[in-house]
Amino acid sequence: MTTPEAHDSTSVGIVRTKHLHFAEPPNELVLTSGNKLGPITLAYETYGALNADKSNAILVLHALSGTAHAAGYFTHEDRYPGWWDTYIGPGKAFDTDKYFIISSNVIGGCNGSTGPASINPASGREYGIDFPLVTIQDMVNAQWHLVTHLGIDRLLAVAGGSMGGMQALQWTISYPDMVQAAIAIGTAASISAQGIAFNEVGRQAIYRDPHWNNGAYYGGPPPKNGLALARMIAHITYLSEDIMHEKFGRRLQNTEMLSFAFKEEFMVESYLHQQGIKFVNRFDANSYLYITKAIDYFDLKSSHGGSLIAAFENVRSDFLVISFSSDWLYPTPLAKEIVKALRANGAHVIFTEIETSKGHDAFLLENEMLERNIANFLRSEYSKRTNTNPDR
Amino acid sequence: MTTPEAHDSTSVGIVRTKHLHFAEPPNELVLTSGNKLGPITLAYETYGALNADKSNAILVLHALSGTAHAAGYFTHEDRYPGWWDTYIGPGKAFDTDKYFIISSNVIGGCNGSTGPASINPASGREYGIDFPLVTIQDMVNAQWHLVTHLGIDRLLAVAGGSMGGMQALQWTISYPDMVQAAIAIGTAASISAQGIAFNEVGRQAIYRDPHWNNGAYYGGPPPKNGLALARMIAHITYLSEDIMHEKFGRRLQNTEMLSFAFKEEFMVESYLHQQGIKFVNRFDANSYLYITKAIDYFDLKSSHGGSLIAAFENVRSDFLVISFSSDWLYPTPLAKEIVKALRANGAHVIFTEIETSKGHDAFLLENEMLERNIANFLRSEYSKRTNTNPDR
Numbered sequence: 046m047t048t049p050e051a052h053d054s055t056s057v058g059i060v061r062t063k064h065l066h067f068a069e070p071p072n073e074l075v076l077t078s079g080n081k082l083g084p085i086t087l088a089y090e091t092y093g094a095l096n097a098d099k100s101n102a103i104l105v106l107h108a109l110s111g112t113a114h115a116a117g118y119f120t121h122e123d124r125y126p127g128w129w130d131t132y133i134g135p136g137k138a139f140d141t142d143k144y145f146i147i148s149s150n151v152i153g154g155c156n157g158s159t160g161p162a163s164i165n166p167a168s169g170r171e172y173g174i175d176f177p178l179v180t181i182q183d184m185v186n187a188q189w190h191l192v193t194h195l196g197i198d199r200l201l202a203v204a205g206g207s208m209g210g211m212q213a214l215q216w217t218i219s220y221p222d223m224v225q226a227a228i229a230i231g232t233a234a235s236i237s238a239q240g241i242a243f244n245e246v247g248r249q250a251i252y253r254d255p256h257w258n259n260g261a262y263y264g265g266p267p268p269k270n271g272l273a274l275a276r277m278i279a280h281i282t283y284l285s286e287d288i289m290h291e292k293f294g295r296r297l298q299n300t301e302m303l304s305f306a307f308k309e310e311f312m313v314e315s316y317l318h319q320q321g322i323k324f325v326n327r328f329d330a331n332s333y334l335y336i337t338k339a340i341d342y343f344d345l346k347s348s349h350g351g352s353l354i355a356a357f358e359n360v361r362s363d364f365l366v367i368s369f370s371s372d373w374l375y376p377t378p379l380a381k382e383i384v385k386a387l388r389a390n391g392a393h394v395i396f397t398e399i400e401t402s403k404g405h406d407a408f409l410l411e412n413e414m415l416e417r418n419i420a421n422f423l424r425s426e427y428s429k430r431t432n433t434n435p436d437r
Numbered sequence: 438m439t440t441p442e443a444h445d446s447t448s449v450g451i452v453r454t455k456h457l458h459f460a461e462p463p464n465e466l467v468l469t470s471g472n473k474l475g476p477i478t479l480a481y482e483t484y485g486a487l488n489a490d491k492s493n494a495i496l497v498l499h500a501l502s503g504t505a506h507a508a509g510y511f512t513h514e515d516r517y518p519g520w521w522d523t524y525i526g527p528g529k530a531f532d533t534d535k536y537f538i539i540s541s542n543v544i545g546g547c548n549g550s551t552g553p554a555s556i557n558p559a560s561g562r563e564y565g566i567d568f569p570l571v572t573i574q575d576m577v578n579a580q581w582h583l584v585t586h587l588g589i590d591r592l593l594a595v596a597g598g599s600m601g602g603m604q605a606l607q608w609t610i611s612y613p614d615m616v617q618a619a620i621a622i623g624t625a626a627s628i629s630a631q632g633i634a635f636n637e638v639g640r641q642a643i644y645r646d647p648h649w650n651n652g653a654y655y656g657g658p659p660p661k662n663g664l665a666l667a668r669m670i671a672h673i674t675y676l677s678e679d680i681m682h683e684k685f686g687r688r689l690q691n692t693e694m695l696s697f698a699f700k701e702e703f704m705v706e707s708y709l710h711q712q713g714i715k716f717v718n719r720f721d722a723n724s725y726l727y728i729t730k731a732i733d734y735f736d737l738k739s740s741h742g743g744s745l746i747a748a749f750e751n752v753r754s755d756f757l758v759i760s761f762s763s764d765w766l767y768p769t770p771l772a773k774e775i776v777k778a779l780r781a782n783g784a785h786v787i788f789t790e791i792e793t794s795k796g797h798d799a800f801l802l803e804n805e806m807l808e809r810n811i812a813n814f815l816r817s818e819y820s821k822r823t824n825t826n827p828d829r
Binding site for chain 2: 078177237246253271292305
């Protein structure tokens with residue numbers, strides 16, 4: 046792995062996305078809904094090297110719109126690194142000099158893994174909304190194939206923010222013996238009514254775009270208007286009011302005076318428009334529907350007889366749970382609910398609420414406290430593992 | 438005024454909306470933008486009786502989607518009273534046994550007053566987006582014609598919540614000698630960046646509906662999909678997360694099990710859909726654009742050289758300012774900003790933050806504290822007026 050001169054020495058350098066193929070019929074993956082899905086392709090990347098006893102593997106899991114590309118650059122010309130490059134690399138929190146990092150995409154997505162834009166073997170055409178609804182548990186079950194394929198019996202850690210945190214929690218429940226530790230950041234055992242409401246208005250923005258065409262748009266123009274609007278709505282929830290005030294306030298963009306016309310003129314409007322436009326070039330509208338639905342459906346309490354304590358009953362992992370003080374989409378009380386239920390099961394849990402004005406997006410941004418918390422937790426978990434592993 | 442048997446004795450009974458016509462060319466209203474608007478129709482209602490010395494008149498001002506119909510019923514069969522019926526009537530906070538209540542619609546709206554759906558005299562067709570942008574100040578200037586028409590030199594009070602509160606504040610600045618007291622509830626001297634963001638995504642939902650047709654849809658189907666979505670988005674901001682949790686939580690509507698399909702199934706989704714559907718039957722999409730823009734443009738600080746203290750410099754009114762603890766669209770700090778600037782000018786201000794989980798919508802809902810605060814404030818202002826008015 047070479048570090049391009051244009052990129053700094055803490056980068057994992059040039060990387061490429063790999064693809065695992067599995068669940069060939071008749072061995073399809075059985076989904077939570079009872080439907081079957083196969084064949085499946087799962088996109089992933091790895092950074093660092095797996096050690097001899099395979100004790101240093103960490104699975105990193107992305108949020109709603111993430112991809113397998115969590116760190117490094119695709120080319121020397123690439124201007125933007127992977128989505129968690131701040132935290133993954135030599136000497137960083139997920140230290141690639143020590144750990145072997147696996148970053149897995151999710152099924153239902155649109156960045157190399159099987160999703161609604163994939164070819165449905167039954168029809169020979171794109172699935173569209175014939176793609177079955179997948180849950181966080183289904184995503185995790187697909188990732189199990191990846192981890193097993195890589196020959197790893199027990200992950201040092203699973204880690205993610207937002208929907209990535211949901212996957213991390215689900216890993217500890219679905220595969221308790223395979224997860225030594227979990228890092229769940231800015232997440233919840235289920236999102237709030239308000240969270241469902243925001244996801245639903247985003248989906249409605251897509252449904253109401255005539256180009257959506259009930260999901261069958263792959264031969265024609267995609268529903269860019271609807272998807273961009275969904276993203277604009279969601280972006281409001283990713284920022285806190287404080288950081289919006291700080292970044293934009295009521296300032297105007299490229300103008301001194303109000304226009305008295307219907308155009309974007311406040312900076313905050315321009316920001317949202319840019320976010321919408323950027324998004325439609327990299328994301329599929331149907332995947333947005335599937336993944337928001339997976340988030341809405343995730344509910345560790347209701348899927349375990351109404352008890353979050355019962356949900357974590359068989360868990361054997363240690364936990365680092367982190368919330369952000371200004372995150373109103375996944376607020377601290379939801380993190381505390383997880384911590385409480387885990388502790389009721391005797392789990393070893395470290396919980397921190399990080400003070401920041403940056404809202405939900407904070408998990409993606411540079412933050413010294415986040416860096417330190419992850420680094421220390423992983424160091425402690427790794428030494429715990431090596432101490433109890435005398436043949437190493 | 439008779440009270441129908443079906444309606445209780447604290448109702449103002451059967452009412453009708455009246456209309457004032459003014460600003461006939463060449464005497465058009467000159468707007469903040471410099472454009473002229475005329476002729477103008479303003480819809481209004483009145484409840485109670487104006488006393489002999491005209492000292493008991495209170496002007497009530499509505500929010501974004503309100504109408505002149507603030508109290509009572511149109512017919513005996515009418516199931517729903519006016520929007521502030523909880524607070525206007527015999528023995529209520531705005532006691533129609535004592536006060537003469539005037540409820541004025543706003544220009545730019547779609548409920549009897551001149552707005553984008555009105556006929557543009559220049560073209561003989563509906564204005565559409567040729568209607569000039571109006572500001573809160575323009576709304577208030579139009580209302581001045583109504584108050585003057587009714588022969589009232591000095592209002593006992595102006596009162597409103599949300600955008601109605603903005604109008605109330607503007608009245609004290611534009612016509613300081615005409616306003617003895619102002620009641621500003623759940624409002625701000627300017628909305629936040631987040632507030633602009635929510636208004637903008639609502640407007641985008643309308644723009645992106647192909648039926649919107651750049652505002653020229655009056656001959657064809659209106660942009661109901663876009664307007665309903667705008668309303669759904671806005672409704673999220675009217676409720677607090679707490680009350681959403683209380684009312685809906687993660688409960689399902691009419692079903693025991695998740696559908697694993699793209700349909701509304703959570704109660705909160707159904708609620709938002711109902712709000713959207715109800716709204717399109719009573720509101721014009723273009724008016725939604727104009728009125729949200731008026732809210733975004735309202736900024737007492739920037740319109741007074743960047744100083745909110747300067748904005749209130751010539752104000753001679755007393756003030757009752759009320760915020761709600763769970764209102765995140767017009768949060769308490771914005772109310773306190775108003776109070777601080779008013780007190781810096783030596784104004785007599787009563788400020789109360791009312792504890793409630795009901796969010797921004799609380800100003801429309803039954804609330805004993807709100808009732809008591811308004812009633813006491815008005816009683817005190819009225820006795821102040823009669824004491825200093827010995828010829829009464």
